[in-house]
Amino acid sequence: xxxxxxxxxxxxxxxxxxxxxxxxxxxxxxxxxxxxxxxxxxxxxxxxxxxxxxxxxxxxxxxxxxxxxxxxxxxxxxxxxxxxxxxxxxxxxxxxxxxxxxxxxxxxxxxxxxxxxxxxxxxxxxxxxxxxxxxxxxxxxxxxxxxxxxxxxxxxxxxxxxxxxxxxxxxxxxxxxxxxxxxxxxxxxxxxxxxxxxxxxxxxxxxxxxxxxxxxxxxxxxxxxxxxxxxxxxx
Numbered sequence: 413x414x415x416x417x418x419x420x421x422x423x424x425x426x427x428x429x430x431x432x433x434x435x436x437x438x439x440x441x442x443x444x445x446x447x448x449x450x451x452x453x454x455x456x457x458x459x460x461x462x463x464x465x466x467x468x469x470x471x472x473x474x475x476x477x478x479x480x481x482x483x484x485x486x487x488x489x490x491x492x493x494x495x496x497x498x499x500x501x502x503x504x505x506x507x508x509x510x511x512x513x514x515x516x517x518x519x520x521x522x523x524x525x526x527x528x529x530x531x532x533x534x535x536x537x538x539x540x541x542x543x544x545x546x547x548x549x550x551x552x553x554x555x556x557x558x559x560x561x562x563x564x565x566x567x568x569x570x571x572x573x574x575x576x577x578x579x580x581x582x583x584x585x586x587x588x589x590x591x592x593x594x595x596x597x598x599x600x601x602x603x604x605x606x607x608x609x610x611x612x613x614x615x616x617x618x619x620x621x622x623x624x625x626x627x628x629x630x631x632x633x634x635x636x637x638x639x640x641x642x643x644x645x646x647x
Contacts, residue, residue, distance in 0.1 A: 420472045427465045431458065482592075538604055538643050542636040545597050546629045552593060556586070591622035598628065605635045608645055 435458075563578040565571045571579070599619040602612045612635070618625055625631065640646050 416475070420468055420475070424465065424468045424472070427461050427468065431461045431465070485593075538601070539636045539639050539641075542601055542632050545594070545601060546632050549594060549629050556589070587622065587624055590624040594624075595619055595622045598632075601632065608639075608643070610635055610638065610645070 562582050563575065565575050565579075599616065602616045602619055606612045606616060615625060615628070615631060638645055
């Protein structure tokens with residue numbers, strides 16, 4: 413992305429320099445009344461460079477806006493994760509406070525040992541991270557379909573070449589956006605499930621190349637449902 417922005421900036425600078433050079437050429441050697449062709453050449457050069465200048469500036473603005481929106485979305489996702497971590501830690505502290513209160517009121521060695529063991533429980537966050545990713549995906553799918561609905565086929569089962577091309581372009585764009593937003597998170601979670609013995613080889617291979625299975629949310633939720641609160645596979 414940075415290389416493209418740099419090329420746009422260079423192109424804007426070169427176009428501006430070209431317009432300046434053309435203006436200087438017209439000032440130094442203005443075309444005479446007899447050289448009508450030369451006048452139109454100057455006009456064509458100015459018009460072409462001017463249009464390119466406008467297009468490049470609009471493109472640069474669009475990229476800047478898209479980048480800012482992506483950064484805001486990433487900040488919002490991090491905020492949600494941080495809020496979840498804070499709530500999780502608060503719950504852990506509340507549990508430990510209750511256990512400590514029980515410890516101070518109890519002198520039975522066996523019960524004290526049980527309470528101390530409870531203090532050392534480390535809850536897995538894999539289920540929560542999976543739930544958050546699924547929620548983010550569903551929200552993204554919903555908003556994207558609302559703002560950019562998929563192309564339709566006039567006669568079901570008899571799509572024209574143009575309709576097929578439109579659907580293919582839509583799907584490729586969807587895959588590219590998915591790869592940017594969710595591929596790395598999905599792959600990281602799948603690798604954790606694979607380490608626990610869940611068969612995720614096919615999904616992991618697809619996620620590694622940025623492919624988005626249509627049922628990925630259902631698959632992830634089914635994996636999460638197979639875990640207990642400690643992150644272990646249920647027997």
